[in-house]
Amino acid sequence: MSCLSVISRNFSTSSVARAAIKNVTVVGGGLMGSGIAQVSAQSGHNVTIVELNQEVLDKTHKSIQQSLQRVAKKVYKEKPQEGENFVSETLSRISTSTNLTDVVQSSDLVLEAIVENLAIKHKLFKSIDDIAPAKTIFASNTSSLSIGEIASVCKRKDKFAGLHFFNPVPVMKLLEVVKTPETSDETYEKLMAWAKAIGKTAITCKDTPGFVVNRLLVPLMAEAIRMLERGDASPKDIDIAMKLGAGHPMGPIELADYVGHDTTNSILNGWHDKFPENPLFNPLSSLQKLVDEKKLGVKTGEGFYSYKK
Ligand SMILES: CCCCCCCCCCCCC[C@H](O)CC(=O)SCCNC(=O)CCNC(=O)[C@H](O)C(C)(C)COP(=O)(O)OP(=O)(O)OC[C@H]1O[C@@H](n2cnc3c(N)ncnc32)[C@H](O)[C@@H]1OP(=O)(O)O
Numbered sequence: 001m002s003c004l005s006v007i008s009r010n011f012s013t014s015s016v017a018r019a020a021i022k023n024v025t026v027v028g029g030g031l032m033g034s035g036i037a038q039v040s041a042q043s044g045h046n047v048t049i050v051e052l053n054q055e056v057l058d059k060t061h062k063s064i065q066q067s068l069q070r071v072a073k074k075v076y077k078e079k080p081q082e083g084e085n086f087v088s089e090t091l092s093r094i095s096t097s098t099n100l101t102d103v104v105q106s107s108d109l110v111l112e113a114i115v116e117n118l119a120i121k122h123k124l125f126k127s128i129d130d131i132a133p134a135k136t137i138f139a140s141n142t143s144s145l146s147i148g149e150i151a152s153v154c155k156r157k158d159k160f161a162g163l164h165f166f167n168p169v170p171v172m173k174l175l176e177v178v179k180t181p182e183t184s185d186e187t188y189e190k191l192m193a194w195a196k197a198i199g200k201t202a203i204t205c206k207d208t209p210g211f212v213v214n215r216l217l218v219p220l221m222a223e224a225i226r227m228l229e230r231g232d233a234s235p236k237d238i239d240i241a242m243k244l245g246a247g248h249p250m251g252p253i254e255l256a257d258y259v260g261h262d263t264t265n266s267i268l269n270g271w272h273d274k275f276p277e278n279p280l281f282n283p284l285s286s287l288q289k290l291v292d293e294k295k296l297g298v299k300t301g302e303g304f305y306s307y308k309k
């Protein structure tokens with residue numbers, strides 16, 4: 001069931017009633033957190049987005065509103081007033097906070113989509129493990145870190161899993177639900193029911209590096225950049241080749257810009273540290289240069305390509 005068909009099922013609370021997860025806290029309102037909050041609220045859940053400061057929360061709200069308007073234009077093309085109602089009612093289910101400890105008390109699920117850094121993710125989960133209700137499930141949207149390692153600082157290892165969404169969340173139907181050996185069956189079933197309730201197609205995999213998609217995607221994207229660094233082909237031709245030759249909706253280089261190079265660089269460096277003997281994960285000088293110059297891709301207006309209007 002697509003995200004949109006969940007919406008067109010008059011986003012009643014029926015799907016929420018069936019799933020045990022009703023109140024969702026999303027920590028991090030950036031590229032991914034904003035999308036995760038949006039699709040949760042779209043399908044009738046109460047969502048609180050937690051960020052570092054109000055300025056970022058204002059940006060998050062704006063980006064969710066713009067994305068909802070794109071969805072409304074499509075789903076309610078013939079009924080613009082219903083589209084406006086959809087946007088305002090979805091936004092009414094989203095609240096924001098800069099204080100995570102305040103909001104966890106009412107959370108059935110706390111899902112983090114903060115910076116791809118194990119120490120910072122540890123600090124976050126440690127800060128709420130003793131104060132969140134015993135029933136609250138913790139999850140991470142990490143691209144590349146081990147769920148078991150993230151969960152290692154928590155007592156509730158039975159209520160900890162990976163929920164790996166794909167960018168842009170309102171469009172990409174896949175959700176990777178990642179179990180550790182300690183994730184309980186009850187937690188897993190609740191997360192699978194929630195995944196369905198928010199209109200995602202969930203697959204399940206073990207807690208191995210990159211889960212399924214990124215284990216295949218990271219080498220592909222890294223090799224595309226090495227091709228570029230060797231001068232084998234231009235960025236544009238590499239992207240056209242993979243779109244027309246492999247049917248990808250985006251080429252690997254434009255996709256890297258879309259993901260964001262703070263994230264891509266963290267992923268690659270993390271895997272190089274973990275697997276130093278694997279040349280696939282050797283650092284990329286051109287990527288490090290972009291990060292040093294704060295050219296993080298679409299999010300800053302320039303990466304391998306320029307996005308300045
Ligand atoms: C330097 C690199 C090397 C380093 C090596 C290692 C790096 C690590 C690499 C791994 C990174 C992993 C990241 C993560 O963990 C996993 C991922 O998320 S991978 C990314 C997965 N996503 C994709 O592959 C996206 C592919 N692209 C697309 O699907 C499309 O291009 C697009 C993004 C949907 C845009 O579609 P277009 O047709 O081009 O453009 P439109 O703007 O018209 O959009 C089409 C359609 O979708 C609707 N839409 C688009 N965006 C949104 C949105 N944000 N919200 C709501 N709706 C949206 C839009 O309305 C259009 O609908 P239509 O009107 O056409 O019906």
Ligand SMILES: NC(=O)c1ccc[n+]([C@@H]2O[C@H](COP(=O)([O-])OP(=O)(O)OC[C@H]3O[C@@H](n4cnc5c(N)ncnc54)[C@H](O)[C@@H]3O)[C@@H](O)[C@H]2O)c1
Pocket residue numbers: 027028029030031032033050051052056112113114115116117120124141142143144164165166167258259260262263
């Ligand atoms: N970008 C992608 O395509 C993509 C796809 C899937 C998964 N992911 C993963 O999702 C996570 C977030 O990635 P992103 O691209 O959304 O990053 P982003 O930089 O767009 O957003 C991260 C947000 O987290 C906030 N933040 C950082 N520390 C925080 C804290 N302690 N408390 C509250 N907020 C905090 C930042 O202010 C920022 O707004 C990463 O783990 C990444 O690997 C990214």
